[in-house]
Amino acid sequence: MPITVQISNSLRYLDFKTSNSNFLSQSFLIICFNNKILNQIFYSDISSYLPQNSCTRNFVEKAQEMEKCNGVCFTNLSSNHPITCFMAFTTIMLFRVLYVIYRTGMPLGKRATPQSFSTLIVLGSGGHTAEMINLLLVLQKDRFTPRFYIAAATDNMSLQKALVLDNSFAASSGFKGISAEFMQIYRSREVGQSYVTSVWTTLVAIAHAFWLMIKIRPQVVLCNGPGTCIPLCVIAFFFKVAGIRWSSIFYVESIARVKRLSLSGLLLYKLRIADQFFVQWPQLQRKYPRAHYVGCLM
Amino acid sequence: MGETEDGMRPKKVVFVTVGTTCFDVLVKVVDSLEVKDELLGRGYPSLLIQMGRGSYLPTKSTGDDGSLAVDYFTFSSSIADHMSSASLVISHAGSGSIFETLRLGKPLIVVVNEDLMDNHQSELVEELAERKHLYCAHPQTLHQTIVGMDLKSLLPYSPGDATPVAKLLIRFLGFPED
Numbered sequence: 001m002p003i004t005v006q007i008s009n010s011l012r013y014l015d016f017k018t019s020n021s022n023f024l025s026q027s028f029l030i031i032c033f034n035n036k037i038l039n040q041i042f043y044s045d046i047s048s049y050l051p052q053n054s055c056t057r058n059f060v061e062k063a064q065e066m067e068k069c070n071g072v073c074f075t076n077l078s079s080n081h082p083i084t085c086f087m088a089f090t091t092i093m094l095f096r097v098l099y100v101i102y103r104t105g106m107p108l109g110k111r112a113t114p115q116s117f118s119t120l121i122v123l124g125s126g127g128h129t130a131e132m133i134n135l136l137l138v139l140q141k142d143r144f145t146p147r148f149y150i151a152a153a154t155d156n157m158s159l160q161k162a163l164v165l166d167n168s169f170a171a172s173s174g175f176k177g178i179s180a181e182f183m184q185i186y187r188s189r190e191v192g193q194s195y196v197t198s199v200w201t202t203l204v205a206i207a208h209a210f211w212l213m214i215k216i217r218p219q220v221v222l223c224n225g226p227g228t229c230i231p232l233c234v235i236a237f238f239f240k241v242a243g244i245r246w247s248s249i250f251y252v253e254s255i256a257r258v259k260r261l262s263l264s265g266l267l268l269y270k271l272r273i274a275d276q277f278f279v280q281w282p283q284l285q286r287k288y289p290r291a292h293y294v295g296c297l298m
Numbered sequence: 299m300g301e302t303e304d305g306m307r308p309k310k311v312v313f314v315t316v317g318t319t320c321f322d323v324l325v326k327v328v329d330s331l332e333v334k335d336e337l338l339g340r341g342y343p344s345l346l347i348q349m350g351r352g353s354y355l356p357t358k359s360t361g362d363d364g365s366l367a368v369d370y371f372t373f374s375s376s377i378a379d380h381m382s383s384a385s386l387v388i389s390h391a392g393s394g395s396i397f398e399t400l401r402l403g404k405p406l407i408v409v410v411n412e413d414l415m416d417n418h419q420s421e422l423v424e425e426l427a428e429r430k431h432l433y434c435a436h437p438q439t440l441h442q443t444i445v446g447m448d449l450k451s452l453l454p455y456s457p458g459d460a461t462p463v464a465k466l467l468i469r470f471l472g473f474p475e476d
Contacts, residue, residue, distance in 0.1 A: 113472035126317060127393030135460040143473060157318075220471070250467060255458075256393045258421040276470055278463055281425070292466055296458030298397040 093241070100240045101272050105290075108248065117248075119144040120218035122232055123151040123158040124225025128254055131297045132224050133165055135252065141169045147180045148216045152187040152228050159184070183212055187228055198227070206231040217245040224252040230264050237273045252278040253291070255298050259283055311344045312337055313384035315377060317392040320351040323437045324409050325370075328388060329356035334366045336444050343367060346380060386449075388440070391419035396426070400455035406432040407447070409440055431455045 121136070123129045129151075141147075147166065151158040159182050166180040186205045193201070209231035221236050223229035229251070239245040251274040253265045258281045261269060268274040269288055277291045285293035314328050325347060327333060337345060347356055347370035361367025374380070381387060381402055388407045389395040399406045408427075410420045420434075427434035430453045435443040468475060 107470045108472045110472045110474075117471065127397070130394050130397065134458070135463055138460045138464045139467070140473075143468070143471075248471060250463075250470075252463060254393065255397075256419055256422040258425045260418065260421070262418070276466060278466070280458075294460075294462040294466070297460045297463065298393065298458045 096241050100237070104240075104249075104272055105275050114219075116143050116145045117219040118146055118148070118216070119220040119222060120148045120150065120216055120232065120236075120247075121162070122221070122223035122225050122229040123149060123155070123162060124228060124254075125152060125155045125158055127256060127298075128225040129155075129158040129161055131252065131255060132222070133161060134297045135222070135224075136165060141173060141179075144220060145179050148218060149180065149182045150185050150212065150228070150232065151183075153184040154187060185209055185212060185228060185232075202227070202231065206234070210235055213239065219245070219247050221247055221249040222252075223250070224254060225264070226262065227264055230267060233268055233273050237271075248275045249273060250276050250278070252294075252297065253280060253284065255280045255296055257281070257284060259287075261288065309344050310342045310385040311346055311380075311383060312342045312386045312388060313380050314345065314347040314388045315381070315395050316348060316350040316352065316390045317395050318350055318373075319390055319392065319411070320353075321390050321409075321411050322349075322352040322354040323411070323413070324388075324390060324440075325349050325352050325354050325356055327409075327437045327440050329354075329368070330441075332441050333444065334368070336441060338366045340444070342386060344369075346370070346384070348372070348374065348377060348380070391423050393419075393422060396422070396432070397455075397457075400426075400431055401457055403454055405447075405449045405452055407435055407440070407443055408432055409435050409437060412436065426455075429453065 121132065123132055149159060149162045149166070151162070163182060170179060186208045187201070205228075213232060213235040217239065218236070221229075221233060223233065233249055233251075236245075236247045236249055240247065249268070251265060251268050253261060257265065257279070261279075261284065265277070269277050269291065277288070278294045279285050279288065279291045280294060280296050282293050285291050314324070316324060328345070328347060334345065343361060344367040347368070349356070349370050349372055351372075356368055356370050358370070359365055359368040378398065381399060381404065384404060386407070387399045387404050388409060389399060391408050391410045396406065396408060408423045410423055423432070423434045426432050430451065432452065433443050433447050465475070
């Protein structure tokens with residue numbers, strides 16, 4: 001039968017736990033430090049480590065006294081605490097994630113609608129940006145204010161186009177003050193980059209995206225682009241789970257995708273991150289029934 | 299044959315664009331003698347190449363000796379102008395270039411870049427070629443495509459519309475529909 005010896009953090013006392021007072025009959029001894037097993041010592045070695053039976057009892061009493069004074073408690077229960085907490089936390093998070101997934105895709109309803117939504121617009125590049133601009137042209141700008149435009153750091157054209165576009169909105173509406181901001185983000189994957197190296201670049205992109213998202217905290221996320229939008233959408237989803245900000249994520253699959261979804265599109269569709277998912281070809285809608293077929297944007 | 303629609307005969311330019319990509323294979327094919335001869339034979343006296351990030355330089359020619367006039371540049375802010383003044387556009391398969399050309403109502407041959415890792419672009423080109431809005435070619439088949447093309451058979455592309463998306467967005471967010 002083993003005896004457990006717990007050594008406190010400060011190593012000021014030893015705490016013996018045994019149901020059998022006959023100390024000498026124990027076969028071996030387990031020494032724990034902060035609940036981690038340090039060593040198992042066989043009985044033959046105990047004498048070199050500890051005083052004999054009667055002294056040991058004194059030692060235990062003294063230790064218990066110290067425990068009362070210090071208010072430090074090393075019980076069996078305390079060793080379970082972190083695990084219990086972790087289990088509880090995981091369960092709560094799991095239910096929260098399931099709830100968010102369940103709520104994702106459900107219309108917001110009229111009561112919850114504010115005057116306008118802060119909107120994050122993720123610009124892809126080239127054709128993606130052109131499609132997004134076509135969409136922005138038909139949206140009522142006063143309902144999507146303020147607007148935050150994000151483009152890849154390697155893409156200079158898209159933000160310029162968005163700037164020209166947004167200035168024309170501002171000019172036509174006569175809105176004064178800042179209604180739009182323009183930002184750049186690291187790309188998670190360049191066109192032609194291999195999937196293996198894109199793991200690392202995606203991590204960097206996520207860290208940068210996190211910082212931007214904390215600043216923006218959008219209520220609406222509009223994206224149609226390549227990989228740039230993935231970190232942003234994942235963080236938006238995390239904000240939903242954590243209760244930081246509830247956002248509606250809209251994804252428009254590129255017109256270039258006729259038969260198969262893009263990697264970004266597939267992720268947002270399969271993980272149910274996108275609240276509404278639009279495709280521009282009927283073939284795709286047949287393949288992915290939760291998507292909405294909206295016809296060509298270009 | 300779709301060569302001279304009017305008697306004015308402005309200089310008919312073939313505009314080749316690769317967008318922001320590097321597509322030397324296309325530039326090389328367009329610069330080849332057989333393609334240049336075919337274009338000249340079809341009544342296009344001038345060829346303008348936007349070569350993007352490519353490194354292959356085509357041979358410039360003024361066309362004074364009755365051959366095809368060839369000029370090139372890497373990037374320009376006036377690509378749209380070149381496109382609208384062209385009589386035929388040969389483009390890479392980027393959706394931006396494709397739809398810009400289609401909206402201008404210009405005859406278009408799209409050449410698919412087979413070197414791209416994730417070659418989803420051919421999906422779009424094949425779909426649009428099936429709908430007779432453009433001709434789809436590969437670098438090796440560009441010459442045959444030019445030989446066999448009948449620009450009269452191409453159908454005009456009616457530009458798309460984003461209002462269905464906007465409507466769904468508005469409804470989802472709970473705004474009153476108007």
